[in-house]
Amino acid sequence: MKKIIAIVLCGAALFSTYTANAWGGFGHGSIAYMAEQHLTPEAKAKCRYYLKHTLPYYASWMDSWRAIPPYNKTGAHSFSANADGTVNWDHGKAIGNVNRIYNSMKNGKYKQMPDSLVNINLKILVHALPDIHCPVHVGFSKKDFPQYKYSLLRKGKPFGYHTFWDGSPGFKRRWNYARYAKEVDVISPKQAKKIVKKGNINAWGEDIIRQAHRCYDITLKGTDVAYMTNEQKEAVWKLADEMALKAAHRLAYVLNDIFKE
Amino acid sequence: MKKIYLSLVLILGLCVSANAWNKDANEGIVVLATKHLSTEAASLVQQHLGDSYLDDVDYLYALEKKKKATHSKEIHYLHLNSALQPAAGTTAANDALKGIEQAVEVLRNRAQHSTSEVQTALRTIINLMCDIHDISRTRIEGVPHSQQDFRFACYKGDMGKRKSASPLKWSSFWHYYSGWHPGFSGALWAEDMELCLGARRAELSKGTLNDWVAQIGTTAAKLYEHINAEYEMTRRERNELEELNYEMMARAGYRLAEILNGVVK
Numbered sequence: 335m336k337k338i339i340a341i342v343l344c345g346a347a348l349f350s351t352y353t354a355n356a357w358g359g360f361g362h363g364s365i366a367y368m369a370e371q372h373l374t375p376e377a378k379a380k381c382r383y384y385l386k387h388t389l390p391y392y393a394s395w396m397d398s399w400r401a402i403p404p405y406n407k408t409g410a411h412s413f414s415a416n417a418d419g420t421v422n423w424d425h426g427k428a429i430g431n432v433n434r435i436y437n438s439m440k441n442g443k444y445k446q447m448p449d450s451l452v453n454i455n456l457k458i459l460v461h462a463l464p465d466i467h468c469p470v471h472v473g474f475s476k477k478d479f480p481q482y483k484y485s486l487l488r489k490g491k492p493f494g495y496h497t498f499w500d501g502s503p504g505f506k507r508r509w510n511y512a513r514y515a516k517e518v519d520v521i522s523p524k525q526a527k528k529i530v531k532k533g534n535i536n537a538w539g540e541d542i543i544r545q546a547h548r549c550y551d552i553t554l555k556g557t558d559v560a561y562m563t564n565e566q567k568e569a570v571w572k573l574a575d576e577m578a579l580k581a582a583h584r585l586a587y588v589l590n591d592i593f594k595e
Numbered sequence: 596m597k598k599i600y601l602s603l604v605l606i607l608g609l610c611v612s613a614n615a616w617n618k619d620a621n622e623g624i625v626v627l628a629t630k631h632l633s634t635e636a637a638s639l640v641q642q643h644l645g646d647s648y649l650d651d652v653d654y655l656y657a658l659e660k661k662k663k664a665t666h667s668k669e670i671h672y673l674h675l676n677s678a679l680q681p682a683a684g685t686t687a688a689n690d691a692l693k694g695i696e697q698a699v700e701v702l703r704n705r706a707q708h709s710t711s712e713v714q715t716a717l718r719t720i721i722n723l724m725c726d727i728h729d730i731s732r733t734r735i736e737g738v739p740h741s742q743q744d745f746r747f748a749c750y751k752g753d754m755g756k757r758k759s760a761s762p763l764k765w766s767s768f769w770h771y772y773s774g775w776h777p778g779f780s781g782a783l784w785a786e787d788m789e790l791c792l793g794a795r796r797a798e799l800s801k802g803t804l805n806d807w808v809a810q811i812g813t814t815a816a817k818l819y820e821h822i823n824a825e826y827e828m829t830r831r832e833r834n835e836l837e838e839l840n841y842e843m844m845a846r847a848g849y850r851l852a853e854i855l856n857g858v859v860k
Binding site: 359360363364367382386387388390391394398399401402504509510511512514 | 619774775776777778779780782783786787790791830831834837
């Protein structure tokens with residue numbers, strides 16, 4: 335068993351040369367909570383059987399363990415974009431992990447795995463798939479996109495661009511996951527179907543890259559996040575919520591597909 | 596993200612610094628308990644507290660805040676002697692165990708008490724059953740660092756970038772875990788605890804109030820053997836202790852149900 339885990343973790347390590355921060359505890363938990371609402375009864379039962387917890391409980395598990403061996407080998411939380419807006423699969427990182435784990439489990443293949451391996455794979459999926467939807471988890475190279483390399487301000491002092499967007503779903507909103515889902519997850523089944531694009535992870539990656547450019551139009555250089563106008567806050571929430579919703583529906587799709595009978 | 600996360604944990608810590616865990620986690624304990632109340636016990640709670648029972652998870656703290664408390668702040672702590680038995684010389688005004696025992700007596704003899712006294716007893720039990728399961732609320736004679744809060748070194752950063760431990764209060768350490776799940780409502784905590792530990796409910800709630808106190812005391816004493824102001828906790832140990840914290844929360848919920856079911860038998 336240990337060997338299998340080691341192989342999986344080493345496999346993950348191949349895609350993991352860069353680590354960045356995550357959506358934030360609130361964002362991750364909200365996405366996992368919304369995803370759980372869209373699981374089929376079979377998938378929900380299987381997730382609960384293997385995890386022994388709800389999905390939101392493990393939403394940030396990877397962040398707690400990412401610095402500790404052997405889980406430090408799973409530290410990919412972002413992926414890179416090519417200048418033409420396609421996914422750079424040579425530096426697929428987190429998106430590579432998601433793709434690899436999804437493929438290794440679907441079509442009933444999870445049944446061949448020990449329960450403990452399914453458990454770890456689920457914990458990675460429930461975190462890494464939402465992570466790639468965080469706009470600042472798309473790596474734009476300095477060479478192709480030099481204009482994206484700047485910090486924000488908070489009360490006049492430098493404040494990390496990445497830090498701000500990681501916390502964007504909960505930015506100035508004191509909601510719990512259930513309230514977040516009630517406010518944000520209000521799309522029709524037809525819209526949800528459009529979001530999941532038949533499980534095409536490459537198409538998800540390109541969509542995420544397109545959306546990721548938007549955050550640089552919303553929080554321009556010099557923006558002080560402590561003094562944002564209502565219009566700016568609305569724009570932040572709109573993008574954060576759109577991405578969180580996409581992450582939730584896509585995570586549900588992947589889990590439903592893995593556990594379909 | 597780390598700054599926001601740590602700020603959030605700090606804010607949560609400040610908001611509930613007097614409380615065991617945070618308010619949502621305490622509510623989770625109470626919701627979990629209500630799932631296992633007998634019809635009679637549920638009816639007693641409903642009759643005296645109505646639907647506002649969740650507001651009572653910090654009843655005694657609210658009294659302290661309003662300066663209407665007749666108890667000392669020590670009521671939120673278990674006081675044990677070196678043999679891990681209830682310490683001598685404590686009262687219902689300065690010890691959690693005595694406070695619970697007195698409230699249980701009121702509920703058992705509720706026909707002789709006013710509605711307001713019964714309400715107070717219920718609220719006291721709810722608040723103190725949550726408190727005593729917070730490991731940092733156990734004071735053991737002969738263990739100096741259990742007598743007052745202390746700071747120890749803990750690796751708090753999640754992202755693996757922080758290379759050194761930073762000071763953390765022992766009491767805040769146990770609140771810290773509920774901050775890891777910032778959007779959990781009481782209902783979600785209860786659902787999760789039931790899912791994870793529901794199968795062990797009988798084992799976790801087995802025994803009497805004194806047995807539970809002994810279990811809490813033993814658990815705390817074991818930790819106090821190596822955790823003190825000089826201790827440097829690794830990130831791994833910090834993560835692993837979450838399981839114990841979580842189990843203590845579930846124990847609190849299941850035992851709260853047991854105690855309330857017991858008084859109406």
